Amino acid sequence: MVDSIETLQARLPFLEGRARLESLNKLADLLHNRDFRLSLELANQAQVLALELGDESNLAESLLNIARAKLRLADYQASELNIKKALAKFQQLGNESGKAVSLITLGNINGLQGQLPKALEYFLQALPMLQTLELQPQKIKCLYNIGNVYGLLGDYATALEYYLQAHKFAQLTNDDTEIHNTSANIGDALHKLQRYNECLEYYQEALGGARRAGIKHIENIVLLNIGEVYILLDCYELALPFVEEGSLLSRELGDRYQEVRSLSLFAQLYNASGELELSRQSYEQGLELSRIVNTPQEEIELQLNFAQQLLKLEDWATAHGVLQQALKLAEDLSVQPEICRAHELLASAYKNLADFRQALKHYEQYHELNQKMLGQKQAMRIEASLIQQEIEKTRQITEAQRIHNEELQNINIELSAINRRNQRLIEQVQHQARHDVLTELPNRRLFEDRLQQTLFQAARSKQTFAVMLIDLDGFKFVNDTFGHDVGDELLVQVAALLKSKLRQSDTVGRLGGDEFSVIVNNLNESQGAAVVAYELLKSLQTEFEIWGHKIYIGASIGISLYPQDGEDIKILQKHADIAMYYVKRNGKNDIRFYSPDSYTAEK
DSSP states (O other): OTTOHHHHHHHGGGOOHHHHHHHHHHHHHHTTTTOHHHHHHHHHHHHHHHHHHTOHHHHHHHHHHHHHHHHHTTOHHHHHHHHHHHHHHHHHHTOHHHHHHHHHHHHHHHHHTTOHHHHHHHHHHHHHHHHHHTOHHHHHHHHHHHHHHHHHTTOHHHHHHHHHHHHHHHHHTTOHHHHHHHHHHHHHHHHHTTOHHHHHHHHHHHHHHHHHHTOHHHHHHHHHHHHHHHHHTTOHHHHHHHHHHHHHHHHHHTOHHHHHHHHHHHHHHHHHTTOHHHHHHHHHHHHHHHHHTTOHHHHHHHHHHHHHHHHHTTOHHHHHHHHHHHHHHHHHHTOHHHHHHHHHHHHHHHHHTTOHHHHHHHHHHHHHHHHHHHHHHHHHHHHHHHHHHHHHHHHHHHHHTTSOHHHHHHHHHHHHHHHHHHHHHHHHHHHHHHBOTTTOSBOHHHHHHHHHHHHHHHHHHTOEEEEEEEEEETHHHHHHHHOHHHHHHHHHHHHHHHHHTSOTTSEEEEEETTEEEEEEEEESSHHHHHHHHHHHHHHHTSEEEETTEEEEOEEEEEEEEETTTOSSHHHHHHHHHHHHHHHHHTTSSSEEEOOHHHHHHHO
């Protein structure tokens, strides 16, 4: 190829003026995926020369290349500043291709900062421009960037659809670089969807492509991805060579983030082979390295993983100390997922340290924040869906001005299909916002709404009702012994069993983990609540058969009554929780009504 990287690098020292400027920009663009630091250096040289020559077109190109390199260096503020300057110049010059690439870069900047609906808006603005210009490489990037947004929103199935479209166009254009890029994207989506065999096939395809093209940073990421999948499949001997090779390549490239990641994977491998001290050392090395390179979010992730391993080793006190550090750092950075996970693990640590008050406090903070995050994610999904509809509508109007009636009719059919899919997504999001994904029972948000309605009705009719908090006994043993898939199926069967034992006027919901809650309406006396509670307890003491396993569990049930135990839903839930913990601490597998005695005992 005439304008290959090697050819341009050989010619560059002998060029001057505009010829040198154009070569600098071409090299900066070509090196973007191979060596983004060198790309930034060349783009800065191009910017200086473009200003000297008064070349607005090449100045815009240099600003674009600077922005893309700054983005790879995670300097989002500088990246956004340069790309907005580039976009303004491309608009002045009427350069549609430059505008489209600038919009894609703006989308990437917003996506990496968590502004997902805004990112989607930029990508969807760029896509029809790229289709009109027939710019296949940029179109491929735009498609898999849209897939990335849906992936970050947790809609991995839709993400996979866009990745497959991008992969198809890459194959049609015989673009090896984009073929392995999109293969890696497809592998990531399949990984999230737990379709591990297909995932490994695409990762292997991406790895081969990255090696052939000499794109080592992609090769590095995919090596560690493959190692991570094999670890999830408990294939530790298969995982080890990929993690080792990825670790060596991380150090060769000076990619500290991937080096930290490889240390975390080594820690998991050592732990699986019983080499606990080496596992601890790997985590500690990863923590130290993350502090040196000032990557606090990676430091938090390592601390949480380290603490999780310590909990498995029953080193409760050390785990508690590590988790307190992780929680403080996460709160300083305001990273909600990590704060939520820290509270969950701290609750487990305090529970094993027999500090049940602190355990309850952290469980409550975990559940509250988890529900808040779910609500935020669902709101972003809806906003993203509405943005997509609005942009599609705008595109339809624009297309109507330049295409024939037959083409317009075809677009209307396509838009109708998209709108139906978006409507289904909105309905699904609305349903998921108020129901537990696994059991389809009301989640905490919907359960508390129904509890509030029940309280209003009971206050008007002067009726009594009961709130029950049910915590499964032995559920952790089931997960640890038979695996999380069996544990999930057990939760589904428990949910169905509880629902079958209650009246239509009653409500059962899953609050999270192995906790369920029940509202029993229209009670004449407390004995009625006791009868229902004992019936539920008896039903949970039966044998569950799951995939050939015979499983026995029990339950600890705490009960509060309206109005004698409280006239506010939070108080009623708290008192049921206190009663439940009393059962937990006094032999489990029983029921308990709330009383001041149980509160005193809990304290």
